[in-house]
Amino acid sequence: MDTMRDRFAPVVSRLLDEDPRVAVVLAEIGKDGFAEARSRHPDRVVNVGIREQLLIGAGAGLALTGLRPVLHTFASFLVERPFEQVKLDLGHQDAGAVLVSAAASFDWPAGGFTHMSPGDVTLLDTLDGWTVHVPGHPDEAETLLRHAVAAGDDKVYVRLSAQSNAQGLPVDGARFLTVREGHAGVVVAVGPMLDAALAATEGLDVTVLYATTVRPFDAAALRRATQTAGTDVVLVEPYLAGTSTKEVADALADVPHRVLGLGVGRRELRRYGTVEEHVAAHGLDPASLRERIGAFLGARVHG
Structure with missing residues (x-):
């Protein structure tokens, strides 16, 4: 199976052909x-070299001229290194762009900590108005890339990963999907964690909900799930x-609830080491997740 990143260039290249507003900026x-x-x-595909601050600044400039820029590099170089430009050139100027990352939290362990970015979504949460897509399969990545580019002049982050679920689901760029129903708690699985x-x-x-668009967070879907599954999340x-x-x-501010956050x-x-070793070390493999989820939800979870 191809990867999410394998889909990126072909999809966006087609969008360049289809929409004269689309531009691509690379570092x-x-x-x-x-x-x-x-x-x-040649006028809408720009490579600025290894200058990530300029990557964001150039994208913001293109947006201010009326184009829809798609900016791409590793997550640590797209969100963390040029964060001031993300905050000011895009946010402060209210300039829209599509940021598409690669390498996720630790997809290239050999690259070292400089190429890891587990805090990217948390960092974007300090800013206003960002939509965040986290596809879990290449088919979903293609769908969400198209959603992102078509989203007017909004600020959108698409987080691509080498990790993938076995099958893609019909995501719509907004809502969580219910993939399993139960009565003793709600598990929200994000992107490749499904x-x-x-x-x-x-x-x-x-109940298991599947989230590929996490900002805005689908509060309505979570509230519906808790009506039958309870408010342990x-x-x-x-x-x-x-x-x-x-x-x-x-x-769930108006109801008593408990929440357990599992991740990196x-x-x-x-x-x-390897990606698989990182997954296990962070307790994100199935066996570790089962132990942690079971301990949190207690006896009720076994039905």
Whole structure:
């Protein structure tokens, strides 16, 4: 199966052909995928080199001229390194753009901590007005990329990962999907965490919601789920643990509830190893998730 990032350049190249507003700005990373598109649209495919602050600034400038810029590099270089430009050039100037990242939290362990970004969504949460898509399959990535580019002049972040669920689902760029129903708690699985969450909760009496658009957070779907499953909520996120616990708290502010945020820990893992080893070290493999979810939900979860 191809990866989400394999879909990125072909999809956006087609969008360049279809929509004269679309522009692409790269910071060296991913430039080979746009070689043909650049020959067709030399004025709308720009490579600024290894200058991530300029990547954001140039994208903001294009947006202010009426274009719809798509900006791409690794997550740590797209959100963390040029965060001041994200805050000011895009946010302060109210300039819309589509930020498309790669490498997710730890998709390239050999690249070291400089190429890891488990805190990217948390960082964007300090800013106003961002839509955040976290696809869990290449088909979903394609759908959400198209949603993002078509979203007027909004500020959108699309978080691509090498990790993937086995099958894509019909996501719509807004709502959570209910993939399993139960009565003893709600598990919200984000993007590529769905397969692990389903394996971890097999045979447990829980509702599983699938989230690929996490900002805005689908509070209505969560509230509907809690009407039959109760107000114990577990978040399984592929980035910093607890990133969306405030969203759950806001959604359920008028009812007693408990929330457990599972995700990537804050402790830096200095033995980089493999992706699978990082997943296990952060307790995001099915066996670890089952133990942690079961301990939180208690006896009721076994039906």
